[in-house]
Amino acid sequence: MDKLLASFDKQIRAGQGKTVRKILESTPKKKIPRAQLAQWAWLAWRVGAPDLGIAWLNGIVRPKARSPVAATPRERAEYAACLTRLGALGEALDAVVWVSMALVTGGVLIGTRVAKAAPVTLS
Numbered sequence: 001m002d003k004l005l006a007s008f009d010k011q012i013r014a015g016q017g018k019t020v021r022k023i024l025e026s027t028p029k030k031k032i033p034r035a036q037l038a039q040w041a042w043l044a045w046r047v048g049a050p051d052l053g054i055a056w057l058n059g060i061v062r063p064k065a066r067s068p069v070a071a072t073p074r075e076r077a078e079y080a081a082c083l084t085r086l087g088a089l090g091e092a093l094d095a096v097v098w099v100s101m102a103l104v105t106g107g108v109l110i111g112t113r114v115a116k117a118a119p120v121t122l123s
Contacts, residue, residue: 005036008043021047029056041078050082057082 008020024044032040037060041053057079063069071079 002036005039005043012043012046017047021049024049024052032056034060038072038074038078041075041082045078045082045085050085053078053082054086 008023011017011020020043024040024047027040029037037056041057044050044052044056057071057075060069060075061071061079063071
């Protein structure tokens with residue numbers, strides 16, 4: 001996790017989630033590196049702004065037809081967690097089904113968070 005994300009995490013743990021939320025809300029998606037979008041969505045989920053996570057990840061998890069964009073399992077999991085927080089359980093399950101098929105849930109669903117899953121080879 002880079003220094004900025006680690007700083008946000010520390011602030012959230014210190015009870016300064018509102019401060020972090022304001023920063024996240026003022027950050028345009030184009031300023032967030034693709035490799036960090038899932039982490040930013042996770043932070044948004046933690047500060048009660050799952051709509052931000054959905055906005056940041058929607059074009060990746062639900063790309064336009066014939067788009068070369070492919071979501072990583074982590075991006076799909078964070079997207080699903082944000083949807084779950086908003087009560088969109090059906091759509092969240094649709095997003096996670098792909099993750100479940102590609103990974104063994106060495107982790108499990110804990111509340112609305114997806115625990116770390118281990119990759120496997122299916123025989």
